[in-house]
Amino acid sequence: MTEAHSVKRQARGRQRIADILDAALALFAQNGYEGTSTNAIAARAGISPGSLYQFFPNKEAIAEALSARLLEQMRAAHSSAFDLAQVTDLTLHELIDRMVDPLIAFNLANPGAKALMANTDLPARLQGAARPLQQAVVDRVAAIIGARSPRLPAAERNLAAMVAVRIVVAMMPPIVTAQGAERNALIAELKKALHGYVLPIEAH
Amino acid sequence: MTEAHSVKRQARGRQRIADILDAALALFAQNGYEGTSTNAIAARAGISPGSLYQFFPNKEAIAEALSARLLEQMRAAHSSAFDLAQVTDLTLHELIDRMVDPLIAFNLANPGAKALMANTDLPARLQGAARPLQQAVVDRVAAIIGARSPRLPAAERNLAAMVAVRIVVAMMPPIVTAQGAERNALIAELKKALHGYVLPIEAH
Amino acid sequence: MTEAHSVKRQARGRQRIADILDAALALFAQNGYEGTSTNAIAARAGISPGSLYQFFPNKEAIAEALSARLLEQMRAAHSSAFDLAQVTDLTLHELIDRMVDPLIAFNLANPGAKALMANTDLPARLQGAARPLQQAVVDRVAAIIGARSPRLPAAERNLAAMVAVRIVVAMMPPIVTAQGAERNALIAELKKALHGYVLPIEAH
Amino acid sequence: MTEAHSVKRQARGRQRIADILDAALALFAQNGYEGTSTNAIAARAGISPGSLYQFFPNKEAIAEALSARLLEQMRAAHSSAFDLAQVTDLTLHELIDRMVDPLIAFNLANPGAKALMANTDLPARLQGAARPLQQAVVDRVAAIIGARSPRLPAAERNLAAMVAVRIVVAMMPPIVTAQGAERNALIAELKKALHGYVLPIEAH
DNA sequence: GATGAATGAGGATTCATTCAT
């Protein structure tokens, strides 16, 4: 009985948190972090301002949790696409497809994500919170590059991963904004840029 | 007499505006657009809040004017570096050097510029204000590409210019932040990325 | 069966109330009345906020009940020390010892009591709640003075009792705060003050 | 011209500050520190909440400034009454009159003063702000005792001053509250208490 | 033209109290 209670309660709690993060994601995407009030988040989440603070101690914590959630979702989206072992069997074109496509799909599904990925929005104090999101992707890309080019020094590998991710992130806003053929053209261009950058690196 | 007055007055007015924009640039760079109060801008410009509103109707207008000024400065920095006529005589490496180096110099000299170039900081309503800044650079790059590859369709030329500029902008924050050898490595990497992207385009 | 239930229930209820008042006493002493949240009281009492309101209709009622409990405890502490009949046989020094010492012991044992005795903390609306606490002591002191100086008019007797109690209360905070020799010096000083005040009154 | 401006401005500023402190004094006296909102202070002072913060950085600062102002007023009221040199020529009765009467006058004129003198109200963090108020009086009293009883060790002198002041402060609330004959009776009683306490001390 | 005091709506956060479970 008590257990049933607590199970239901926890489920409701998780749902509340999800609602809050959904609301925050939408509002951050629209108005930025500073432009979004906690009361607005609460209202969009369908709860009272007081309730919001039962789940998050302050506004920053919402941004942090949102970052973490996006990170997790992105990791999931990514790792399901292919595993490190097979990475050496792919052509560079195939590799880029498998890496970029899920990222684009993720950003299309989470239009607010860019607000946190391109972390220029948040106050300096908070940018650390969004860092892991990008960094996680960078690490994964570095691992893939390492698997394919084992002789590449670690420093160069990490640098290349960072640059590649920055290129992807930089192209994300127009890709998300565009529609249909235009979007496809942008995606093709992004892939060309990655190919042109990575090909010489893989060739030593 | 009246003329002399008005001349001095206008000169002083221009100086005031410059002071305000300088102050805004420094503060936006440090605290972001939302994190910067108009009173703080006025204080740093050495004037009263009331005076600030004699030159700008509201906070947004300051960001817009700042964008415009940065644009103008960047255009100047750029066009002084080389002129379109000679552009076809350069190797791609030379071309990239002549385009990227002044941009980097400009961003190092104006550390706040990135706050407006990577426009994610501003509220959605305002991002249009920063658009011209990037767009002007894109146009110039498109012109250069057009001069070197006259058979490239306009659409592709513009797309390529946009992508190239986005890559440059994306790399600017770490470049500005880094120091010495690390910065040089980042610059080299940026140039490699541009080279890898543009080379196939120029080859048709 | 029902009776047994209700007996146990009432016992548990009393325990709950005692727990709540203990918690409130500790927290009021530490953070004052306004600085103490009902949720904090409930938490320290080991119950839920909802349960707290099953025993007290609101926060004020807790302060009132706490006052009443302290009063009762003080009365008990006092009357056990000596009884009115013997009061005439004591020297003034002895009398003061017998009155002051238990009061000090009580305050040392209940460090939060002073928050209610020196009632300046509570909102004006509430100060009436703490009145009885002091008034009860005043009445007892007045009775003692009356027993020793039967010819003293009632008005003067009550006035003297009030003044004496105020002097005691005024000295309580430093006495409770101090330690060892310093505390003893303060107690001695308090007794000197009382002696100096009461002696002329007893001499007519 | 500018000077005239600034003179007027400063005068207005001082008036504003005085108004704010008056408002705060009245409201603190009525509802205590925590029970008084900064908006309420602003409203009673006839200004906007924003204006209040042009003069005080936060609520605490208001309490501190109020303490300081009361202290200054009290010092003034006191030192005008008599000077240390003549203190030895007075009888104890005269001395007590000259010390107590201005204090009572001061408290009657500033009914809110007691809220800060009996510092139990303020949050622990703030009590230091009110300390100087009492301490200044204690110091002055100690100096007077020292002048009259030069052989009394400093420690005893300070202790006696502290006790005397506590007795005065303890009697202030009923004195301020009472009226006419009742008030006079209370004042007489306070003086008797002081006399009874100090006389043996002066006699060694 | 310049000043800076004044404004007041709005934002993050707390907390006494209620109520569905």
Place this chain on the structure above:
DNA sequence: AATGAATGAATCCTCATTCAT
């Protein structure tokens, strides 16, 4: 009876903007 999530009014404080001087 008990729980603790939910409420929402109220708090302190900020800041874009105005206006009397």
